[in-house]
Amino acid sequence: MPSLKEVRNRIVSVGSTMQITSAMKMVSAAKLKRAQDSITQMRPYANKLKEILENVSGTLDTSENVYARTGTVKNVIIVAFTSNRGLAGAFNNNIIKQTWQLIKNDYANCNVTIVPVGKKAHDAFKRTDYIISGQDIPHHNNELYDKLTFANVSVVAEKIMTAFASKEFDKVVLVYNQFKNAAVQIATTEQFLPVEQTAQASSSKTTGDYIFEPNKEFIVNDLIPRSLKTQFYKAILDSFASEHGARMTAMHKATDNAKAMQRDLKISYNKARQAAITKEILEIVGGAEALNG
Secondary structure (H helix, E strand, C coil): CCCHHHHHHHHHHHHHHHHHHHHHHHHHHHHHHHHHHHHHHHHHHHHHHHHHHHHHHHCCCCCCCCCCCCCCCCEEEEEEECCCCCCCCCHHHHHHHHHHHHHHHHCCCCEEEEEEECHHHHHHHCCCCCECCCCCCCCCCHHHHCCCCHHHHHHHHHHHHHHHHCCCCCEEEEEEEEECCCCCEEEEEEEEECCCCCHHHHHHHHHCCCCCCCCHHHHHHHHHHHHHHHHHHHHHHHHHHHHHHHHHHHHHHHHHHHHHHHHHHHHHHHHHHHHHHHHHHHHHHHHHHHHHC
């Protein structure tokens, strides 16, 4: 059995840990509110814009739309969205695991390039052959979370789109955690490029129901790139909100576990203290009996 001093030190240590996890939970809860508001306001707009993008792309020929392409897929970009910090439960591991599954299963015969957004994804793939190198795409995207704005995210999205348009890559996939609520985040794989076409879009191409205003060139050069940047921005907002939700939940569980551990340690301490007191009383009584005898 550990000594009273050791148990006392463990109680103090667990108490300090509990204060840290509780403070981190409160910080994440405050940040989660703002991040949740951002993604819930952004998601309907982004989803509708994506739907319009798919329908409009169906009315354009491949020669008119550089972001729509058919053929064999050889070179693939996987954009993995993680966080810069840990202590968020399985948040980062889910994305890293999903990315490895894509590399080994879906794109086993392709040349895969990983574009990490977040320090954890960069650390996971920096010693592999899949990490981005040599291209014009930004290598270090950890700073995006420091100032998360549409303008900053658009720079990265535009460089990826330019690489695709110049046929350096045949497909771009986004892997991120979709925010559902504070306790649930869904690891999502979403095709970014080429632009997917719905069945409705393909049928509308033959009927010619679309009237372009001001003209088709403006739609291709302005609306489609803007829609793609919005889709990319939505993915990083989803990941940002999911991160704080996962960290808040993880720190809440850690605080509860620390409370339970502290309670058990106090019970053990009281038992050991009572045993020590009983032992001392017995020694005193035994000594007194020996003197009287």
